[in-house]
Structures are given as C-alpha cells and as structure tokens.
Amino acid sequence: MAKAKKPVKRRAALTKDRVLNAAVKLADTGGIDSLSMRKLASRLRVEAMSLYNHVANKDEILDGIVDKIVGEIEVPTVGGDWRVEMHRRSTSAHEVLMRHPWATMLIVSRANVGPHMLHYVDSTIGCLIEAGFSYTTADQAWNAIDSYVHGFTLQKLNFPFEPDEYAEVAKAYLPQIPEEQYPYLHGMSQEVIAGRHDGLHDLEFGLNLILDGLEELRGD
Amino acid sequence: MAKAKKPVKRRAALTKDRVLNAAVKLADTGGIDSLSMRKLASRLRVEAMSLYNHVANKDEILDGIVDKIVGEIEVPTVGGDWRVEMHRRSTSAHEVLMRHPWATMLIVSRANVGPHMLHYVDSTIGCLIEAGFSYTTADQAWNAIDSYVHGFTLQKLNFPFEPDEYAEVAKAYLPQIPEEQYPYLHGMSQEVIAGRHDGLHDLEFGLNLILDGLEELRGD
C-alpha cells in the first residue's frame, strides 16, 4: 500500500499561535488564574513541558495574549476628527477589555510592546499630531486618556454587583454604614435605595471631561 | 524564687496588627510576589500556619494591608474648597501609592471596604456634596478622578525606565521602531532624543482636565 501523501496519524502540529489561541480561550472561560501551563497543555492534548517548545516561558504567553486582545481594539484613523477618533478608540477599548476581564490587569501591569500595541499607539499619536497637537501634548493626552480608560475599566470589572442589584444591595449594606460615622456614604446609599440615583458610572462622564479639556490645548 | 510578675520568656505575642505590619514591610521590600505566608511567618519567627490564628486566610492579609495604605492618604476636608481638596487628595494618593508600588494593583483588583477606605470615600463624597454637587454628579466625579489617578499610577509604576534615561533609551530602541511602520512613534522618539520632548507624564495634566470640567457641572 502506498504511503498516504500527507501525514496520517500525526497529531495536529502545535504552534505558538495555537498555544496563544487556547490561552485566550482558557482565560476567557475561567479567568487568568485558571491559565496554568498544565491546564493549557491539557486543553491542547499535550503535556505541560511541550509548550516550552513554542514559547520561552509563561510570560511570553501573557505578552502574546495581551497583544492579541489589543488587536481587537478599533484603531484611530490618522487624519480623522480627533475627538471622534479618540472617543471611538476609548469606547472600543473599554468594550474589548470588558469582553476579556483578565486583560486589563495584564495591560497595566507589564510593558507591552507587541506589534498590535505598537500600531495602536502609533495610530493614536498620529491622529492627535495630525489634528494639530504638539508631540508633547499628544503624548500627555494619550497617556491621560488611557490612564482614565484603564482605571475606569478596572474599577468596573472589580465592582462585585450588577447595576440592577444596586438598590437592594444598598439596602442590605446600609446597617454597616452608620450615618454618624459615614454620613455621606449613608446619604449616597439612601439616594440609591430611593431610586433618585442609579449608581451607574459612565465611561462617557470622565472621558468627555478629558476630551473637552484637550480641545482647549490643541494648536492650529 | 518568686515567679516573675509578667510573662518572662514568652515570645512577643502575635497579633493581627503585627502580622499586617510585617506584611506591609515585606511587600515594600520585595514586592507583592514575595509576600507569602511562609516568608511572612519566618519574618515573625513563627511557622506559616500560626498566622491562621490571627487571619482567616491570605486574602484577609491583602485586604488589611491595602486598608493600612489607604490610611496614609490625605483625606479631603468636608467644607473646604472642593478643587483644592480634590487636588490635594489626588496628589497625596498618587504619592502614597508610589511609595508602596504593590498597593495600587490590590486596590483596583479587589473590593475594598476597610474602615480607612470607607472614611476616605465618605470624606470625598462629603466634600463634593458640600461644594454643591448633586449625589449623582459627586459619585461620577469621584469615580472619574479615582479611575484616572489609579490608572495613571499604574502606568507610571509599570514604566520600566527612569525619566533621566528616556533619551538614551529612545536612541537604543529607535531601530526597532521603523519609520515606515510606526511613523509617529518614530517621530515621538526623535523628539525625545533631540530633547525637544522630555517624555514626562504628569498627574497634573489629566487631573486638571477633569477638575476643570467638573467645575462646569457644579450646582450652586
């Protein structure tokens, strides 16, 4: 019998890309803590140490999946209306990061210089420069926007309750926020309980403050 | 011989407070990763499991040290000039968090309801309310400010170079930022190399944008 033209019983070749894809899937499913070399390997029907033929170590996996996620973010159009582009970029980043709850933490806690990240930053600076900002102001502007977006996203990801629970949660916790000790927290809780304040935090709120302020600093 | 009036050879009693103080010291010294139950215990000349007589688990330690750090932050004066108070609060928070590089990450990645944190938030909201902000706006304002301050601090903590290295670092990395691929990153690097842009990111920059914008939203 002739040999089959293509590998027959060879298992699907492991590649760095397959490793990273599986890693993202695993992190999305069970959180970043459940991303261990052993679990990841088992997902790929392979032993843990085999992964080291394709990545140097776990950090390289983390860098890789972060850059993959950054690649999902809508990049600003250089030459477009800077306000519109920065707004779109920010909401897109927030949405993407909410889809991958583990990702923001990694982005803010390590130096990211993957290709997607570099392109993302380059486009952002480019959009601001072409809109008349100086390099210095563009740098500060980009940093301020991302600081806010990342901080906001972390705050939201971390908040342990859903918006539709706020009122009942506030009611439940009110006894632990005595009015004499925490008068304004107490007051805030009562506003939420009474339905006069929905307790929602919008990305838009702070983002618009920043973007409004930036317009003042733009040249041309 | 009469028994000594007080315990003589009894080792210094372990308490939750001593545990937390040692934990802060350990984290300050070697980073949060070096804070393990075993190392912490050894610092206190005790075995790891003994710590569990004073804290339920490691999470309780993390909650405890975060609240200790929050206690170092200057709290806004209720009734003071809101702009001055928010500014002071933000710079103080940033300074404290820079002193304890491990703390910001913990603050943004877990629900913090320790006494210092509650007081900190209560004073912040109180200051804004007394300045004429509505509960809803105060809530959004506080959230926006903290999102920015925490995000900015993380960004800064994470940046792997010191300001006085920026120029030489930019020079060293320039070959990896080809002009055709990343024209604006390339341009930014050249600005830094040439000394026309110092590459510094100020907390003030974004903070003032936010505070300026908030003034517009204030009632009264």
Add this chain to the structure above:
DNA sequence: ATGTTATGCTTACGCTGTAAGTGAGTCAAG
C-alpha cells in the same frame, strides 16, 4: 487541681512554573 481556651507547631495535599533528560518521528545527505 482541673478543665478550657488560645495559639504555635508538624505534617500533608494538591497545585504552581520550569530545569533536565529521554525517546520517537521526519527529513536531507551520503
């Protein structure tokens, strides 16, 4: 004197990242 309680110690389990070495399969050159 005798429990009772507090608190530190010992042992053990299952998990982690990864260093080091083994062995089976593929491919090119002799």
Add this chain to the structure above:
DNA sequence: CTTGACTCACTTACAGCGTAAGCATAACAT
C-alpha cells in the same frame, strides 16, 4: 537504503505556594 541531525512531545523532578487537619503546650478560670 542507510545514517545522522533535528524537531518536538514526553517523563521525571524540584522548590515553592495556600491551607486543611491534628497535636502540643502554656495561660487562665473554675
């Protein structure tokens, strides 16, 4: 057709982690 190099998954092992379970000792209340 054989041989040697190379690739890449496997096995084993180690030091570290948080913490459950049980034991030992010392101080205090009765």
